[in-house]
Amino acid sequence: MRITFDFAAVLTQWPLLLRGVAWTLALTAVSAVLGVAIGVGGAWARSAGPRWLRTVAGAYVELVRNTPFIVQLFFVFFGLPAAGVKLSPETASVIAMVVNLGAYATEIVRAGLEATPRGQLEAAASLALTRAQTFFHVVLPPALRKVWPALVSQIVIVMLGSAVCGQISTEELSYAANLIQSRNFRAFEAFIVATGVYLLLALALRRALNWAGPRFLFGSRA
């Protein structure tokens, strides 16, 4: 038996793949920013918010972390329109990704917040900082710095998870691969090329975020 591969048939479709990569990265970028923002808010709510808010944030985290992303995506895309909210595939994808990342980021950031030494809080209090000032200037930056590697991992996981968004015809990378294989019937080649590109994206994204975080997000001081 001979297996013949025809990678040329896939690679000649590079504009499609490139477009897919662009969409994947765009979805990831938006979700990363909004998701981490939700994570910070959620972590604050869970550790310092009023009792009812803690419960709500806790329920949100557990609900999202114990259900598959694809079901969350289908719920947003197919379910919400039935409740009167009409969404484009791209919007639905971003919402699902943000909600998903937000829950994981909440847990990650919370772990960082809880590692704050008591003396720091006492020092902030003795400087007469308000609660908000204490949170944003004293507690949050070192907490983020501490958990940044975990956040980066989670962002990479969400980027890889976005492959599922092709199922609701968001035109990201896996959608491009699917489109290519439906044109030339080279399914294995199309998917292996896409998988390779995902691997490269994951490695590059991890490296870029690990590099950029300490420089731009919370200052380069160690």
Next chain:
Amino acid sequence: MIDFSLWDVVRNLLLAARWTVALSLIAFIGGGVVGLALLVLRLTGSRWAEAFVGAYVQVFQGTPLLMQLFLAYFGIALFGINVSPWTAASVALTLYTSAFLAEIWRGCVAAVPKGQWEAARSLALDFHEQLRHVILPQALRIAVPPTVGFLVQVVKGTALASVIGFVELTKAGTMITNATFRPFLVYGCVALLYFALCYPVSLYARGLEKKLNVAHR
């Protein structure tokens, strides 16, 4: 038009959830066996084995599970074997699970103090005996909570098998939606059923973590 009651929807989803559970068990057990083999291979310390297992883990953790499923589906077919979604999903999820478990367990073995290896070696135990009698029993204790916790990831991962036509909970949800035109209700129920499967496991893993940690201090 036939009317579907809430019970009809839930009953059919529950029936489909059996296959989610079955596939999860296959992936977990298969992944455990392959993962253990990878771990032992890596612990032999040969540079070649280290590089191979490292690359294996990197590939499966750095690519989407969905792509792995597609590749298993179309890849096995290349050999002229007729693949059912069952086979493809089992193969892909087993490999995926093995990569994560190998990595989790490697961390647990690394957490066993180096002195234990040295002590075992000074007792003239060979590599096999060192692993079996000294290292693995200690690593196992540390490994239980994260391993149980990872089971949740596996259960959620099986949802992707719906994309290659495996009829489990998610796929059943899609089919029922097409019949009932009530996506909000159906996908809501699907999500709740996954939650019912996963949340107890999450809680159990967290409980184990607390228990074993306290004992450890």
